[in-house]
Amino acid sequence: xxxxxPLSTGMPVEGPPRGLVHRRTRRHGALHAQSATxxxxxxxxxxxxxxxxxSAVLVKTTTGGWSGYWRTITNDQTLAxxxxxxxxxxxxxxxxxxxxxxxxxxxxxxxxxxxxILEVLIDVPFALPTIVAGLVLxxxxxxxxxxxxxxxxxxxxxxxxxxxVTLPFVVRTVQPVxxxxxxxxxxxxxxxxASRLTTFRRIILPSLLPAITSGAALSFxxxxxxxxxxxxxxxxxxxxxxxxxxxILTYVENxxxxxxxxxxxxxxxxxxxxxxxxDLLQRRVARRG
Amino acid sequence: MADAxxxxxxPVERLAPRRNQRDRRVTRHLFRAIVIVYLAxxxxxxxxxxxxxxxxxxxxxxxxxxxxPVVTHxxxxxxRVAMITVAxxxxxxxxxxxxxxxxxxxxxxxxxxLIDLPLSVSPVVVGLALxxxxxxxTGWFGESLEGAGIQVIFATPGIVMATVFxxxxxVVREVVPVxxxxxxxxxxAAHSLGxxxxxxxxxxxxxxxxxxxxxxxxLSLARALGEFxxxxxxxxxxxxxxxxxxxxxxxxxxxxxxSTAYATSFLLALxxxxxxxxxxxxxxTESEPR
Amino acid sequence: xSIDVRNITKTFGDFVALDxxxxxxxxxxxxxxLGPSGGGKSTLLRIIAGLEFxxxxxxxxxxxxxxxxxxxxxNVGFVxxxxxxxxxxxxxKNVAFGLSIRKRPKAEVRARVQELLHLVxxxxxxxxxxxxxxxxxxxxxxxxxxLAVEPTVLLLxxxxxxxxxxxxxxxxxxxxxLHDEVQVTTVLVTHDQEEALEVADEIVxxxxxxxxxxxxxxxxxxxxxxxxxxxxxxxxxxxxxRLIRPHDVEIHLGAVPSAHIGTVTRLxxxxxxxxxxxxxxxxxxxxxxxxxxHHALGATVGSTVWLRPIDGVSxxxxxxxxxxxxxxxxxxxxxxxxxxxxxxxxxxxVATSG
Numbered sequence: 001x002x003x004x005x006p007l008s009t010g011m012p013v014e015g016p017p018r019g020l021v022h023r024r025t026r027r028h029g030a031l032h033a034q035s036a037t038x039x040x041x042x043x044x045x046x047x048x049x050x051x052x053x054x055s056a057v058l059v060k061t062t063t064g065g066w067s068g069y070w071r072t073i074t075n076d077q078t079l080a081x082x083x084x085x086x087x088x089x090x091x092x093x094x095x096x097x098x099x100x101x102x103x104x105x106x107x108x109x110x111x112x113x114x115x116x117i118l119e120v121l122i123d124v125p126f127a128l129p130t131i132v133a134g135l136v137l138x139x140x141x142x143x144x145x146x147x148x149x150x151x152x153x154x155x156x157x158x159x160x161x162x163x164x165v166t167l168p169f170v171v172r173t174v175q176p177v178x179x180x181x182x183x184x185x186x187x188x189x190x191x192x193x194a195s196r197l198t199t200f201r202r203i204i205l206p207s208l209l210p211a212i213t214s215g216a217a218l219s220f221x222x223x224x225x226x227x228x229x230x231x232x233x234x235x236x237x238x239x240x241x242x243x244x245x246x247x248i249l250t251y252v253e254n255x256x257x258x259x260x261x262x263x264x265x266x267x268x269x270x271x272x273x274x275x276x277x278x279d280l281l282q283r284r285v286a287r288r289g
Numbered sequence: 290m291a292d293a294x295x296x297x298x299x300p301v302e303r304l305a306p307r308r309n310q311r312d313r314r315v316t317r318h319l320f321r322a323i324v325i326v327y328l329a330x331x332x333x334x335x336x337x338x339x340x341x342x343x344x345x346x347x348x349x350x351x352x353x354x355x356x357x358p359v360v361t362h363x364x365x366x367x368x369r370v371a372m373i374t375v376a377x378x379x380x381x382x383x384x385x386x387x388x389x390x391x392x393x394x395x396x397x398x399x400x401x402x403l404i405d406l407p408l409s410v411s412p413v414v415v416g417l418a419l420x421x422x423x424x425x426x427t428g429w430f431g432e433s434l435e436g437a438g439i440q441v442i443f444a445t446p447g448i449v450m451a452t453v454f455x456x457x458x459x460v461v462r463e464v465v466p467v468x469x470x471x472x473x474x475x476x477x478a479a480h481s482l483g484x485x486x487x488x489x490x491x492x493x494x495x496x497x498x499x500x501x502x503x504x505x506x507x508l509s510l511a512r513a514l515g516e517f518x519x520x521x522x523x524x525x526x527x528x529x530x531x532x533x534x535x536x537x538x539x540x541x542x543x544x545x546x547x548s549t550a551y552a553t554s555f556l557l558a559l560x561x562x563x564x565x566x567x568x569x570x571x572x573x574t575e576s577e578p579r
Numbered sequence: 580x581s582i583d584v585r586n587i588t589k590t591f592g593d594f595v596a597l598d599x600x601x602x603x604x605x606x607x608x609x610x611x612x613l614g615p616s617g618g619g620k621s622t623l624l625r626i627i628a629g630l631e632f633x634x635x636x637x638x639x640x641x642x643x644x645x646x647x648x649x650x651x652x653x654n655v656g657f658v659x660x661x662x663x664x665x666x667x668x669x670x671x672k673n674v675a676f677g678l679s680i681r682k683r684p685k686a687e688v689r690a691r692v693q694e695l696l697h698l699v700x701x702x703x704x705x706x707x708x709x710x711x712x713x714x715x716x717x718x719x720x721x722x723x724x725x726l727a728v729e730p731t732v733l734l735l736x737x738x739x740x741x742x743x744x745x746x747x748x749x750x751x752x753x754x755x756x757l758h759d760e761v762q763v764t765t766v767l768v769t770h771d772q773e774e775a776l777e778v779a780d781e782i783v784x785x786x787x788x789x790x791x792x793x794x795x796x797x798x799x800x801x802x803x804x805x806x807x808x809x810x811x812x813x814x815x816x817x818x819x820x821r822l823i824r825p826h827d828v829e830i831h832l833g834a835v836p837s838a839h840i841g842t843v844t845r846l847x848x849x850x851x852x853x854x855x856x857x858x859x860x861x862x863x864x865x866x867x868x869x870x871x872x873h874h875a876l877g878a879t880v881g882s883t884v885w886l887r888p889i890d891g892v893s894x895x896x897x898x899x900x901x902x903x904x905x906x907x908x909x910x911x912x913x914x915x916x917x918x919x920x921x922x923x924x925x926x927x928x929v930a931t932s933g
Contacts, residue, residue, distance in 0.1 A: 029393045034486065039394065042385050045377075049454050050407060053418030056429055060421055099327060106324045110317055118324070120565050121332045126508070127561035128336075129515030129535045130412075132554040135542060136335035139342065164331055187630050188663035188721075190650040192677035192728060196313070202676075206667045218408070225411030227518035228535070232542060245413040245518065252417055252522055257427065264414040271409045 057268075060261035072262040080239045081247040082263075084158065086270065088243075089223035092162040096219045097212055100170025107171070108178040122172070125165050130228025133164055138233050153235035158243060161229040166222050170215030177211040206285075213282040221271040336558065342548075343555040354552035362529050363537040364556070370445065370533065371513040374452040378509040382460025383502060387494075389461075390468040404458050415454050416522025419447060443525040448533065451519040456512040460505030467501040468494075504568050511564040514557060580639075581606035581764040582627060582732055587636035589622055596622040597633070598788040604781075606641075609758045609765045611779035613772060615811070619788040620768045621736055627766065628734050629653045641731050656725030656763075660737040662717040664709035670720050671696070671705040677728035695723040698757070715746040722757070732764045739774065751778055772812045776800065784808050802893045809895050816865040818886055821894040828866035830855065830876060831885045838885035839864075843878055857884060 031039065061069060072078060107118065125133065137160055139145075142152035151157045181204060189199040227245040234241040244267055251260035343350055354360050388394075389401055407415070423441040424431045434441055441447045475497065479489040495502075517535040524531035532540065534557055541550040582604040589597040597619045604610045612620040625631040627638055629650035637646045645653050665673050671692050678688045696702045699719040709717055718738055725733060738754075739747040755778050758765055769775055775782050776796040784791040784799065784807075792804040803809035806822050815822045819839055831838065841859035848854075853873040855866045864886060868876065878884055888894060 029391070031392050031394050035388065035392055038384055039388055039392075042381065042388060043400075045381055046385075046403070046457075049450055050457065051403070052429075053415075053422040053454075054406075054410070056421035057414065057418045099324075102320060103324050103328070106320050110321055112321065116569065118328055120562070120569055121328050121336075123565045123569070124332050124336060124562070127511035127515065127565050129517055129538075129554075129557050129561070131517045131535045131538050132339070132515070132557055133335070135538065135550065135554055136338050139338050140335050164335075167331065182661070182663060184659045184661060184663040185665065187650070188657065188659060188724075189665075189676070190630070191628060191653075191655055191657040192724070193651050193680045194676075195651060196316075198680060203665060221409040225409065225414070227411060227413050231539065245411045248411070248413045248417060249518075249522065252413075252420070257417070257421060260417050261421070264411070264417055267411055267414065268409075275409070 054268075057261045057264050060258055061265045064258045064262070068258060069262045072259040073266060077238050077242065078244075078247055078259075078263060081242045081244045082266065084155065084242070085224050085244040085267075088155065088158045088162055089220050092159060092166055092223050093216050093220045095163060096166055096170045097216050100167075100215060100219075101174055101208065101212060103171045104174040104178050107175060122168050125167050130165060130226065131231065134161060134229035134232040137161060137164060137229065142233070152233060153237060153241060155241055157233045157235070158230060158241060161233050162223045162226055165226055165229055166219040169219040169222065170212060173211045173215035173218070174208055177208055181207060209285060210282050213278045217275045217278040220274050224267055224271060336562075339551060339555050339558050342551045345548075350548045350552045351555070354549045357549060359529055359532070360534075360537055360541075360549065360553055363532050363534045364553075366445070366448075366532070367514060367534040370448050370452055371510055373449050374456060374513040375506055375509050377449075377453050378456050378460050378513075379502070379506055381457065382505055382509075383464060383498075385461050386464040386468055386498075387490075390465055391473065404461050407454055407457050410454075412455060412516065412518030412520075413522065415451055415519035419450055419454070419519070419523050423447065423450075442523055443527065443531060445531065447523040448520055448531060451523045452513045452516050455516055455519060456509040459508045459512060460502065463501045463505035463508070464498050467498050471497050500571060503571065507564045507568050511561050514560050580604065581608075581641055582766065583637075583639035584623070584627065585637045585639070587623065587626060587633045587638070589619075589626060589631065589633045595788050597626070600636075600785075600788070600790055602783055602790060602793065604764065604766060606764050607762050608780045609755070609767065609778065611775035611782045612766060612768045612785055613775040613782050613811070614770065614785040614791075616770055618786045620770075620785045623785065624734050624736055624766060624768045627732070628655050628657050630657070654728070654731045656728070656730035656733040658718070658721045658725050658733070658735045658738045660740045662709070662714070662721050662741075664717055664721065666709055669706050669708060670701060670712070673709065673720055674724045674727050676724060681728070691727060695727055698726075698761075699723045713746075714742045715750055718742065718750065719753075722754075726761065726763070730763065732766065735765065735767045737768055737770070739771075740769075747774075754778060776812065784811065786811075803895060806895045806898050814865070814867075817862055817897060818859065818864050818888065818894075821888075821896055823888050823892065823894045825854070825865040825867040826852075827889045827892040828864065829887050829889050830857075830866050830868065830878065831887075832876065832878060832882065833885065835885050835887060838887040840883065840885055843880050843882045843884055846878075846880055855884075857886060859886065 064072070073082070103118075103122065107115065107122075137157075138152060140147075141149050141157070141160060143150055151160060185203060186199050189203050194202065225245065226243070227249070230236070230243055230246065234243065234246075236242050236246045244263055248260045248263045248267075251257070251263065385400075385404060389397060389404075410418075420428060420442055422429050423434060425435050425440065425442055426432070428442065431442070439446065441450065475493050476489050479493045484492070515535060516533075517539075520533050521536060521539075524533065524536070526532055526536050526540070528540070534553055538550050538553050538557070541547075541553065580603045584600060584602050584604075587597050587600045588595075600619070600623060612623060614620045622631060626633050627640075629645070629648060629652075633646075637644060639645060640653060640655070650657075665676065668676070674692045674695055675688050678691060683691075692705070693702070696705055699722060701716060701719055701723065704712060704716065704720075709720065712720065721738075735754075739750050742750065751774055754767075767775075767779065779796060781793065781795055782799050783793045786807055792799055792808045794802075799808060800812050803812065806815075809815050809822055809824075814825050816825045816828070817823070818828060829835075829838075834840075839859045841857040841864065843855055844858050844863070845856035846853065847856075848870070851870060852867045853870055855868065855873075855878065857864045857866060866886060
């Protein structure tokens with residue numbers, strides 16, 4: 001409990017209120033002993049869990065030197081895996097950009113019974129274990145499919161699984177921006193003669209672009225990283241339906257840590273490149289106005 | 290001068306909808322239909338399938354699954370790991386959020402970017418990274434740790450680390466925007482009234498961010514329950530020792546024990562959906578559409 | 580007639596926003612729709628623009644039945660309270676928007692944009708983004724944008740509501756001058772009676788979905804149709820069971836015929852005027868005098884004074900059941916008994932709703 005402030009009772013003040021005497025005036029923002037220790041702990045924890053292990057991967061990649069790295073990457077199977085991973089991730093991201101924006105639009109602009117169920121459905125890929133996702137996608141779109149669609153062990157299975165796990169990303173980045181859009185801006189465009197389509201193309205879409213690109217970046221990064229849903233669905237057939245993450249696991253199981261690390265670093269690098277370039281691209285588009 | 294004229298003709302009642310309003314209604318329904326079909330085919334139906342398959346012959350499948358000691362051990366392990374993970378995420382998450390938002394220090398922006406890193410890392414890479422760092426024989430710290438009697442890889446600590454790795458950013462991402470939005474005025478007011486930092490934190494800051502913390506915790510929980518790839522590598526997938534619920538699903542499926550795989554999946558999916566519903570219910574409803 | 584509104588009714592669920600409203604606005608005039616928030620004036624404006632559609636009634640613009648037309652087809656310029664600037668476009672692109680929609684040649688667009696930016700004194704800001712402009716500048720840009728396509732009518736929805744007092748005053752004056760130059764039929768929605776009195780050629784007072792009175796600023800101020808219009812357009816006080824303007828109250832230190840006796844309770848000097856609160860039979864009455872008048876009068880707190888309306892001013896009956904909606908009360912002129920009746924032209928009662 002805070003002690004009663006002598007100033008508030010109107011009685012003669014014996015001294016400044018307790019808090020001020022025992023603490024030097026803290027400039028908001030600067031670290032002092034208490035928070036610096038906190039920062040230290042936080043950094044330690046973060047390093048132990050995240051930074052150290054990741055640097056171990058980077059270091060391991062270099063143990064074979066450049067030649068070792070190249071040999072791993074240009075291995076037929078690995079190359080095929082990387083190519084498949086990136087292609088499918090790009091395709092899925094494109095689909096997500098369109099569908100994600102459309103879904104966000106319906107969620108924000110439309111109104112009907114059961115819309116809240118849609119909101120819950122969209123978050124399912126975030127929360128559902130990937131192995132479970134793979135299992136049920138297999139049941140629905142595999143050999144025992146009740147609707148006769150069997151994509152198991154094909155590249156389309158990879159696409160399907162990725163479409164599932166990356167669904168929420170563009171939706172959730174676009175939705176808040178769409179909600180914030182001023183109705184009056186659209187009305188202004190209408191009074192100036194712009195049709196609904198023109199208004200969407202020239203007024204709404206440009207303001208959604210930053211959100212769409214950041215959602216796309218997240219979607220892509222997630223797609224190239226995906227593992228659990230592909231394990232059962234794609235069949236992991238070498239050179240055909242094997243993705244990069246499965247390739248890494250195979251290397252690990254065969255004890256070839258250096259090769260595994262090489263592929264891992266490649267994935268990290270690709271994710272980084274895509275995220276940064278999308279960010280730069282979006283900034284340049286925004287500046288052009 | 291304006292005159293107030295009595296209407297010259299009878300006012301026209303609006304009976305038939307105008308053409309533009311009709312067009313808009315068509316587009317609206319079309320979009321709605323596309324979205325509903327997409328979500329139904331991709332998410333709803335598969336989800337429903339888990340339930341349907343699990344309860345195909347009533348509760349027998351579920352009961353048998355819960356009688357299987359391998360499964361119960363896995364579930365129990367998963368729950369234990371999840372609890373520890375969420376606790377660690379909570380403390381770390383709130384701490385990091387406060388540091389990032391309320392203080393300025395060198396490398397703050399770098400730290401902020403790094404915190405998001407785990408979201409872009411493949412779970413398989415997470416497993417590999419932990420093995421390389423803490424693996425018994427070849428890891429950087431593996432030998433020293435094992436010498437001290439601590440086994441990380443192929444044991445529970447490793448599983449916890451892997452799960453924490455992937456769920457770390459979630460609390461932070463929820464709490465940081467809220468902290469930024471509420472600003473420091475209330476805290477400053479508390480300080481000026483004589484409250485210590487701890488008191489301010491407990492009585493002013495924490496209540497203000499409590500919903501964000503809840504969302505973050507629930508999201509972390511869902512993530513922790515569902516982690517698969519990283520745990521597969523780090524745990525060694527040793528049955529009855531380090532096999533989590535998600536690993537059990539894969540194992541049972543590969544062993545042709547489909548009903549057990551589905552039943553366990555059902556339990557996991559149920560937990561996930563409950564997490565989502567909790568968050569959806571607690572979040573304020575969105576604004577009215579135009 | 581430029582704008583002809585006939586029997587417009589609009590409801591939102593149970594709430595009646597406009598109840599059988601009709602009004603005609605002449606070409607080239609600047610009309611203010613004045614009223615309290617929620618009274619229906621913005622709704623009426625938006626119906627004229629096509630941003631809302633009425634449940635019943637018609638809108639004719641320059642003789643054309645625009646009732647079913649989308650806003651795109653009505654050729655109306657609309658300016659919003661919060662500017663509705665296209666944030667990702669420069670000022671020049673904002674102003675050019677309407678013209679580029681109509682696929683005008685680039686040279687023509689550029690010339691017109693230049694012309695308009697010159698008109699609103701924003702030439703130096705052509706390549707800036709709206710976020711780099713002040714509120715007043717953004718609103719001028721919005722005006723230029725609306726005028727670019729040469730609209731038939733210009734509609735302004737509380738255009739200065741979001742601005743600081745000083746900027747508001749400047750822009751008010753500026754709008755009046757602009758209107759004199761451009762001469763386009765303009766309708767201005769405002770809840771600020773000072774703004775309406777200063778800027779408009781004619782004022783339409785709307786309250787509770789109905790028109791209370793239409794007339795020039797002078798007419799509305801001096802001869803209000805009912806207590807609502809009177810209170811809304813200026814200060815009111817009570818005297819002898821009627822509403823009167825404080826500056827229309829005569830104060831005497833000695834008895835005069837037809838006067839009410841009272842005691843001064845308070846004297847406040849506010850700027851150039853002096854406000855005198857007088858207690859008349861338990862009812863507070865306010866009289867305002869200029870400093871000179873007060874000095875000449877010499878009344879102090881506690882003085883006994885005699886109050887009566889200045890000869891010839893309009894007063895309105897106090898409504899029986901509270902303020903507003905006093906169609907029962909009719910304005911009357913006051914005449915002091917000893918004087919002969921003096922007829923004032925300004926006392927025409929203008930028919931209101933229906």
